[in-house]
Amino acid sequence: MTQKLSSRQVRERIAKSPFLxxxxxxxxxxxxxxxxxxxxxxxxxxxxxxxxxxxVAATLADAAAAFAIQRHFGGVRSMATVEMKINYFLPxxxxxxxxxxxxxxxGNTLCVAAVELSDSQGRATGAALVTYMxxxx
Amino acid sequence: MTQKLSSRQVRERIAKSPFLxxxxxxxxxxxxxxxxxxxxxxxxxxxxxxxxxxxVAATLADAAAAFAIQRHFGGVRSMATVEMKINYFLPxxxxxxxxxxxxxxxGNTLCVAAVELSDSQGRATGAALVTYMxxxx
Amino acid sequence: MTQKLSSRQVRERIAKSPFLxxxxxxxxxxxxxxxxxxxxxxxxxxxxxxxxxxxVAATLADAAAAFAIQRHFGGVRSMATVEMKINYFLPxxxxxxxxxxxxxxxGNTLCVAAVELSDSQGRATGAALVTYMxxxx
Amino acid sequence: MTQKLSSRQVRERIAKSPFLxxxxxxxxxxxxxxxxxxxxxxxxxxxxxxxxxxxVAATLADAAAAFAIQRHFGGVRSMATVEMKINYFLPxxxxxxxxxxxxxxxGNTLCVAAVELSDSQGRATGAALVTYMxxxx
Numbered sequence: 001m002t003q004k005l006s007s008r009q010v011r012e013r014i015a016k017s018p019f020l021x022x023x024x025x026x027x028x029x030x031x032x033x034x035x036x037x038x039x040x041x042x043x044x045x046x047x048x049x050x051x052x053x054x055x056v057a058a059t060l061a062d063a064a065a066a067f068a069i070q071r072h073f074g075g076v077r078s079m080a081t082v083e084m085k086i087n088y089f090l091p092x093x094x095x096x097x098x099x100x101x102x103x104x105x106x107g108n109t110l111c112v113a114a115v116e117l118s119d120s121q122g123r124a125t126g127a128a129l130v131t132y133m134x135x136x137x
Numbered sequence: 138m139t140q141k142l143s144s145r146q147v148r149e150r151i152a153k154s155p156f157l158x159x160x161x162x163x164x165x166x167x168x169x170x171x172x173x174x175x176x177x178x179x180x181x182x183x184x185x186x187x188x189x190x191x192x193v194a195a196t197l198a199d200a201a202a203a204f205a206i207q208r209h210f211g212g213v214r215s216m217a218t219v220e221m222k223i224n225y226f227l228p229x230x231x232x233x234x235x236x237x238x239x240x241x242x243x244g245n246t247l248c249v250a251a252v253e254l255s256d257s258q259g260r261a262t263g264a265a266l267v268t269y270m271x272x273x274x
Numbered sequence: 275m276t277q278k279l280s281s282r283q284v285r286e287r288i289a290k291s292p293f294l295x296x297x298x299x300x301x302x303x304x305x306x307x308x309x310x311x312x313x314x315x316x317x318x319x320x321x322x323x324x325x326x327x328x329x330v331a332a333t334l335a336d337a338a339a340a341f342a343i344q345r346h347f348g349g350v351r352s353m354a355t356v357e358m359k360i361n362y363f364l365p366x367x368x369x370x371x372x373x374x375x376x377x378x379x380x381g382n383t384l385c386v387a388a389v390e391l392s393d394s395q396g397r398a399t400g401a402a403l404v405t406y407m408x409x410x411x
Numbered sequence: 412m413t414q415k416l417s418s419r420q421v422r423e424r425i426a427k428s429p430f431l432x433x434x435x436x437x438x439x440x441x442x443x444x445x446x447x448x449x450x451x452x453x454x455x456x457x458x459x460x461x462x463x464x465x466x467v468a469a470t471l472a473d474a475a476a477a478f479a480i481q482r483h484f485g486g487v488r489s490m491a492t493v494e495m496k497i498n499y500f501l502p503x504x505x506x507x508x509x510x511x512x513x514x515x516x517x518g519n520t521l522c523v524a525a526v527e528l529s530d531s532q533g534r535a536t537g538a539a540l541v542t543y544m545x546x547x548x
Contacts, residue, residue: 018183019190022159046155053156054218055196062191080228081191082521083542085359085496087220087386087403089379104401105363109520109544110493112361114388114401127378127388129361129401131494131542133520219384220405222359222496224523224540226516241538242500246383246407247356249498251525251538264515264525264540266498268357268405270384292457293464296433320429327430328473328492333466354502355465361494 005071010035013067013075020063023056027067034068034102034113041094051091057099057117057126058086064101065113065130072103072111078135082110086128095120101130109134142208147172150204150212157200160193164204171205171239171250178231188228194236194254194263195223201238202250202267209240209248215272219247223265232257238267246271279345284309287341287349294337297330301341308342308376308387315368325365331373331391331400332360338375339387339404346377346385352409356384360402369394375404383408416482421446424478424486431474434467438478445479445513445524452505462502468510468528468537469497475512476524476541483514483522489546493521497539506531512541520545 005013010027014020014037023045028036039045039060047053062084069079098118105112110133117126142150147164151157151174160182165173176182176197184190199221206216235255242249247270254263279287284301288294288311297319302310313319313334321327336358343353372392379386384407391400416424421438425431425448434456439447450456450471458464473495480490509529516523521544528537 013185017185017190018181019192020184022181023192044155044159047157048150048154049215049217053154053196054199054221055156055160055192058195058199058221058223059190059192062195078186080186081225083222083224083494083496083540084191084195085220085222085403085494086195087379087405088218089381089386091217104398105361107363112363112401124378127386127403129359129403129494131361220357220359220403222357222540224516224542226518226523241535242498244500249500249538261515264523266357266496266538266540268498287459291459291464292455293466294458296455297466318429318433321431322424322428323489323491327428327470328495329430329434329466329470332469332473332495332497333464336465336469352460354460355499357496357498358465358469359494359496360469362492365491 003074005075009075010067023059025060025063035064035071036098036100037064038096038098040096051093052097054088057097060097060099061086061115061117061128062130064099064115066132068101068103068113069111069132072106079132080135082131082133084128084130086126088126090123090125092119092125140211142212146212147204160196162197162200172201172208173235173237174201175233175235177233178229188230189234191225194234197234197236198223198252198254198265199267201236201252203269205238205240205250206248206269209243216269217272219268219270221265221267223263225263227260227262229256229262277348279349283349284341297333299334299337309338309345310372310374311338312370312372314370325367326371328362331371334371334373335360335389335391335402336404338373338389340406342375342377342387343385343406346380353406354409356405356407358402358404360400362400364397364399366393366399414485416486420486421478434470436471436474446475446482447509447511448475449507449509451507452503462504463508465499468508471508471510472497472526472528472539473541475510475526477543479512479514479524480522480543483517490543491546493542493544495539495541497537499537501534501536503530503536
């Protein structure tokens with residue numbers, strides 16, 4: 001049976017993903033069915049209206065889904081994002097944005113994770129569904 | 138009748154959006170039905186596999202849709218991203234990523250734009266549908 | 275405070291939706307945060323490969339989301355589907371398809387529900403996110 | 412080189428898809444990059460508000476995308492819907508709903524088509540992106 005990725009291993013992989021470093025994404029915790037990533041509000045991550053840019057939330061959701069899948073397979077599989085769908089409920093203007101990803105489907109070729117986005121007050125700020133394709137070794 | 142945003146006005150608005158500055162997004166051209174934004178491959182925009190992070194493409198698609206809509210309304214409307222959907226076809230490993238947004242629907246409350254993503258060789262690298270809500274003045 | 279729709283009221287509304295009658299959708303149960311609809315496999319609901327057509331699953335997910343929202347508002351609000359996103363995990367070839375919808379966001383204008391699709395064996399067969407707009411009275 | 416599916420062959424395949432028969436979907440025309448399907452408004456396809464149910468539009472968009480892909484590959488490939496995303500712009504209350512599908516990406520494993528939905532007056536009523544997976548022979 002595949003050994004799941006440890007928190008340390010997820011952190012190492014985040015550190016090797018330059019754009020996740022650029023936005024300041026970090027692992028908050030792992031769960032049996034996924035992971036929670038977080039990202040702190042910063043001025044250079046804002047949109048023209050002063051809130052966190054939707055692209056930051058999309059990046060964090062994409063990454064949380066990726067690590068939920070990588071964690072399941074022990075991180076030994078190469079993969080590519082197929083598509084993502086994201087809904088935004090509320091703007092984030094301070095504090096932390098969290099992305100809690102749950103693995104919904106681990107197929108031979110395609111994997112799907114659901115992501116809940118929330119802010120420092122615990123309010124739901126968005127939701128996403130992300131599909132990844134496992135590449136041949 | 139509303140005066141459409143000029144290229145200069147779109148550029149001013151991009152310059153006021155810190156996260157678009159962070160990823161190096163710029164206006165390439167305007168069209169009667171939309172705009173084309175572009176973003177150059179940089180090391181700090183990569184994912185763990187060495188390609189441009191999907192979140193960069195999502196950010197560029199979101200912004201291109203926003204400016205296609207803002208341009209239509211002359212930039213006088215405040216608005217918020219409702220949701221986006223994006224498909225990734227091919228990785229981008231060098232050169233430029235372009236996002237060509239076309240306004241599909243300009244409603245009283247909701248606006249939708251379609252975005253085609255392409256690389257320096259003109260290959261289709263992805264596609265998106267983005268929904269924005271116009272806020273009350 | 276708004277009285278939630280009862281199971282009887284949801285059933286009455288399903289009966290007034292001709293296309294839901296056409297596919298044989300029925301209410302299975304209500305939950306504090308949503309509803310579960312179900313639909314039995316029938317030959318006239320198949321695709322060319324012999325499984326339940328994806329459009330049936332999309333219809334059931336759309337309807338489950340609608341009733342999760344209607345139930346929350348007591349069914350007094352007129353509304354329209356803005357968009358939906360659906361992932362298919364496994365084909366359904368017999369028995370029952372269930373759609374469990376949870377209200378994620380009840381805004382002044384937009385409401386979003388997440389839907390889990392499952393088959394008679396309880397396997398996850400798909401997932402959806404559905405956005406509805408509340409219309410002015 | 413693969414021979415594209417003829418109009419006659421697309422019609423034969425529609426006739427073998429029971430749910431497409433149930434909603435009355437038919438081929439309107441083929442194009443070099445896709446197909447246009449259509450479906451006539453009928454009372455049993457309505458939602459509770461009297462318009463064509465969103466699930467009918469989703470089914471038609473899904474099928475148009477499928478035939479745009481099947482046509483490209485000459486109809487020799489078995490495939491499954493991976494996911495779809497659909498935006499609704501306007502209700503359809505009479506006449507015909509058309510779904511014009513264009514193949515955007517034909518990969519070795521995944522194919523994506525964009526669909527434009529329109530009504531009898533030629534108004535855009537919605538848009539979709541649909542992903543199919545080609546199955547191993």
